[in-house]
Amino acid sequence: xxxxxxxRRFNPETDNKPRWGEYTVNDVNPTDSVLxxxxxxxxxxxxxxxxxxxxxxxxxxxxxxxxxxANMLACKTLVSRIAKPGSDQAKxxxxxxxxxxxxxxxxxDMDPFFDHYRSVLPYFVNDNxxxxxxxxxxxxxxxxxxxxxxxxxxxxxxxTSCPSFWANxxxxxxxxxxxxxxxxxxxxxxxxxxxxxxxxxxxGVWRCRTNFNxxxxxxxxxxxxxxxxxxxxxxxxxxx
Amino acid sequence: xxxxxxxxxxxxxxxxNLERRAFLFMRLSGAALLLLAVGHMMIQHVLNSSQNLxxxxxxxxxxxxxxxxxxxxxxxxxxxxxxxxxRNVLEDYVHNRNAVKWIxxxxxxxxxxxxxxxxxxxxxx
Ligand code: HEM
Ligand code: SF4
Ligand code: FES
Numbered sequence: 402x403x404x405x406x407x408x409r410r411f412n413p414e415t416d417n418k419p420r421w422g423e424y425t426v427n428d429v430n431p432t433d434s435v436l437x438x439x440x441x442x443x444x445x446x447x448x449x450x451x452x453x454x455x456x457x458x459x460x461x462x463x464x465x466x467x468x469x470x471a472n473m474l475a476c477k478t479l480v481s482r483i484a485k486p487g488s489d490q491a492k493x494x495x496x497x498x499x500x501x502x503x504x505x506x507x508x509x510d511m512d513p514f515f516d517h518y519r520s521v522l523p524y525f526v527n528d529n530x531x532x533x534x535x536x537x538x539x540x541x542x543x544x545x546x547x548x549x550x551x552x553x554x555x556x557x558x559x560x561t562s563c564p565s566f567w568a569n570x571x572x573x574x575x576x577x578x579x580x581x582x583x584x585x586x587x588x589x590x591x592x593x594x595x596x597x598x599x600x601x602x603x604x605g606v607w608r609c610r611t612n613f614n615x616x617x618x619x620x621x622x623x624x625x626x627x628x629x630x631x632x633x634x635x636x637x638x639x640x641x
Numbered sequence: 642x643x644x645x646x647x648x649x650x651x652x653x654x655x656x657x658n659l660e661r662r663a664f665l666f667m668r669l670s671g672a673a674l675l676l677l678a679v680g681h682m683m684i685q686h687v688l689n690s691s692q693n694l695x696x697x698x699x700x701x702x703x704x705x706x707x708x709x710x711x712x713x714x715x716x717x718x719x720x721x722x723x724x725x726x727x728r729n730v731l732e733d734y735v736h737n738r739n740a741v742k743w744i745x746x747x748x749x750x751x752x753x754x755x756x757x758x759x760x761x762x763x764x765x766x
Contacts, residue, residue, distance in 0.1 A: 538647040568733040588649045598656050607660040608733070636661055641651045 402489040404429045404438050404480060408450065409496040411503050419503065420455060422447070431481035435468055435493060439475060439507075451506040461622060462556030466507055469498040472558040472618040498561035500570060514557050517573045521581040521599050526592035537589040547586040550579045550628050552621040558627050559615035565608040572608040575601060575615035575625045582628040593641060600637045609633070663725055670722035677715040703766045716759050724752040 404426045411419040424442045436454055443450040452475075459477040467474050469483060470577040475495070484491035501509040531537045553576065560566050560574035580627050585593045601608050606629055615625035635641050655661070685694065702708045728748050735741050 443764050537646050540647055542646065542647070542648045546648065565733060569736060570754065571736075572661055588651070593651070597653060601656045601658070601661060603658065603660040603732075605660075607664055633664070636655050637665060640653045641653055 402429050402480070402484065402491060403427050404491045404493060406438055406442065406480060407492075407494045408439070408442070408506070410450075410506050412449070412505060412568060422450075429480055429491075431479065431484065431538070433480050434517060435466075435475050435478045435480065435483070435495065436464055436548050438480065438493065439495065453508055456479050460554065462554035465498050465556040465558040465561070465620070467498055469494050472498055472562045472640075474556060474558070474620045477620050487556045498557060500561045500563075509553050509561075511557065513570055513581035514560060514574070514576065515555075517577040518555065518580060520573065521596050522592050523577075523580040523584065523586075525584065525587070526590055528591070539588055543588040547583050549623050550583040550586070552623050553579050553583070554621060558618040558620060559623075561612040562618040563609075564612065564614065565610060569604070569608070571604045573602075575609075575629060578606055578609075578629050578632055579625055582632050585632065585635060587628075593635075597632075597636060600632055601620075606633050606636065663729070667725060670718045670725075671720045673714070674722060677711070677718060680711075681715055691746065700766065703763065709763050709766075712763050713760055715761065717756060720752050720756050720759075724748050 406424050406426060408422045409419050410416075410422040424446055426438050426441045426445075429441070434457075436457055439450070439452055443452070452464065452466075453628060455461040456463075456478060457476045459474055462474070464475045465472055468475065468478055479540070480491050480493070483493055495507065497503050497507045497509050501511065501513060503509050527537065555576060557576060559579070560576045562597050563572070563575055566572045566574050578600055581596045584590045585596055609626075609629050611626060611630070612628050615629075616623075616627070686690075689698070703712075717755060727746055731744055732741055
């Protein structure tokens with residue numbers, strides 16, 4: 402099939418503002434991903450097209466983009482999902498994720514995002530020696546409480562789909578709260594109170610207005626809004 | 642060795658800042674408004690037709706202290722809930738901490754004055 406793709410381009414050395422680049426790619430399989438189409442543009446038409454990707458299989462989280470107005474992973478989004486059923490043409494529009502500074506084309510400055518990530522202590526904290534000297538044991542029920550939030554690949558699709566983050570980049574954002582949730586709800590961890598100080602701050606969970614953009618955006622199908630609500634619940638009740 | 646079972650609930654210390662209290666207050670006042678504001682809508686505008694809302698009608702209602710208390714509670718919760726919501730919205734977009742501080746002071750004084758003068762109007766009607 403034939404794909405018409407419109408890509409938001411910006412070269413800091415020659416452009417003073419972003420512009421649209423339009424390309425037509427032929428002989429595309431419906432089962433090709435948007436990343437495949439971007440590769441074809443880069444490899445066959447314009448080698449200066451700049452984007453991040455690594456695994457191409459939805460694992461590394463480096464290619465979150467705004468595709469036809471919604472955040473997705475380019476590698477996980479098939480052209481058939483975008484084309485009208487039965488049509489042998491597809492129109493795709495690709496922009497960098499919003500709310501972070503564009504460095505070049507589809508590459509944004511992820512530093513503010515990872516600063517928020519680091520602020521919630523996204524690692525296991527427990528300085529004690531386990532009772533059996535070997536491992537901290539946990540019931541299946543306790544493990545299940547944070548199962549959903551272990552799936553995050555830090556692609557930033559959620560945080561950069563959130564209007565509260567667009568309005569104010571000091572908001573710690575859905576992804577950092579997902580990471581905080583992962584460890585706050587882990588019965589073996591001991592730093593919940595420190596994390597709750599960060600996400601309970603005025604730029605923490607209270608900026609969330611429950612509009613579900615994050616849940617819709619997450620390529621790992623994490624119930625992001627629910628995780629945020631559970632952290633709010635801990636802060637409201639003082640009980641995990 | 643046996644596998645542990647069940648959910649372990651833990652108590653934790655949480656920061657009790659203004660933002661947390663404001664969040665809890667929005668839930669509380671929201672619940673109050675669900676009764677008061679929806680009740681107000683039903684009673685004044687559905688059960689009584691809007692055409693009957695004359696000065697005499699209001700005077701007659703406010704001759705009873707029950708209605709006065711109802712309307713004062715509605716006044717209190719609607720103003721505090723609405724102004725706190727407005728503060729929340731403004732804090733998204735105003736990034737200068739000093740400006741936020743002054744806006745909050747202004748909203749606070751304005752809300753208190755509104756409650757006082759409207760409260761006096763209801764009490765002395
Ligand atoms: C049925 C009655 C009402 C209920 C149940 C209700 C409930 C709520 C709740 C739970 C929130 C917090 C939302 C959040 O934390 O994300 C909220 C926010 C808000 N409410 Fe109400 N409310 C009611 C009536 C009103 C009225 C009468 C006003 C205006 C005077 C009002 C103005 C606001 C504003 C401005 C916000 C902030 C919105 C935001 O933060 O984006 N509400 N309401
Ligand atoms: S929660 Fe989902 S959308 Fe957000 S960073 Fe993690 S994987 Fe990406
Ligand atoms: S390239 Fe790794 S997630 Fe898409």
